[in-house]
Amino acid sequence: METWDAITSRRNVRSYAERSIPAEDLDRILEAGRRTPSSMNEQRWDFIVCTDEGQLAALAQVWRGAGHVANSAATIALIAPRSDEPSTLESIQYDLGQATMSIMLAAADLGIGSAHAAVTDQDLAQSILGFPDDRFCAWLIALGYPEDRPLRPIMRPTRRPFDDVVHRGRW
Numbered sequence: 001m002e003t004w005d006a007i008t009s010r011r012n013v014r015s016y017a018e019r020s021i022p023a024e025d026l027d028r029i030l031e032a033g034r035r036t037p038s039s040m041n042e043q044r045w046d047f048i049v050c051t052d053e054g055q056l057a058a059l060a061q062v063w064r065g066a067g068h069v070a071n072s073a074a075t076i077a078l079i080a081p082r083s084d085e086p087s088t089l090e091s092i093q094y095d096l097g098q099a100t101m102s103i104m105l106a107a108a109d110l111g112i113g114s115a116h117a118a119v120t121d122q123d124l125a126q127s128i129l130g131f132p133d134d135r136f137c138a139w140l141i142a143l144g145y146p147e148d149r150p151l152r153p154i155m156r157p158t159r160r161p162f163d164d165v166v167h168r169g170r171w
């Protein structure tokens with residue numbers, strides 16, 4: 001897929017076909033995450049990739065908006081260092097946002113749908129994923145081939161109008 005097509009085709013896909021993702025494609029998606037730029041190249045992230053059905057069903061319980069994780073073909077948990085410093089957390093979240101988009105675009109390029117999920121129950125996430133006490137699970141990214149229709153460029157996205165968003169030179 002062309003880059004522009006991947007950008008315009010990506011949408012949150014929350015129902016997935018019963019089809020696994022080939023290992024090399026999953027690794028390519030993870031590699032896109034690894035290559036993401038980060039503040040001072042600190043790379044304050046680890047990725048835990050889950051494909052086991054039972055584990056995915058358990059992970060889907062970490063937040064009421066994470067139900068789609070249960071029927072994903074794979075889900076990537078973004079793990080980051082804990083910090084009490086608001087500016088550090090803000091910077092980590094910016095970097096994780098970029099990693100998320102790299103992962104989602106690499107998936108879209110392969111025709112694979114993706115969806116975010118927040119994580120509110122950190123104790124449950126840690127018991128399922130086994131990350132150390134000085135880390136937290138920031139986000140989940142569920143992946144799978146769309147059950148409804150293949151990814152295609154979206155002509156009328158649900159977004160604010162271009163001229164409302166874009167300011168030229170001055171607000």
Ligand SMILES: Cc1cc2nc3c(=O)[nH]c(=O)nc-3n(C[C@H](O)[C@H](O)[C@H](O)COP(=O)(O)O)c2cc1C
Nearest residue numbers: 010011012013014063065066068115116117118119
């Ligand atoms: C920071 C962030 C958190 C999100 N958390 C969730 C979530 O917990 N569960 C969910 O189903 N979707 C979640 N979403 C997906 C958004 O609802 C979705 O991106 C938005 O409605 C736009 O739709 P689109 O991605 O299909 O264009 C999240 C998106 C972002 C950027």
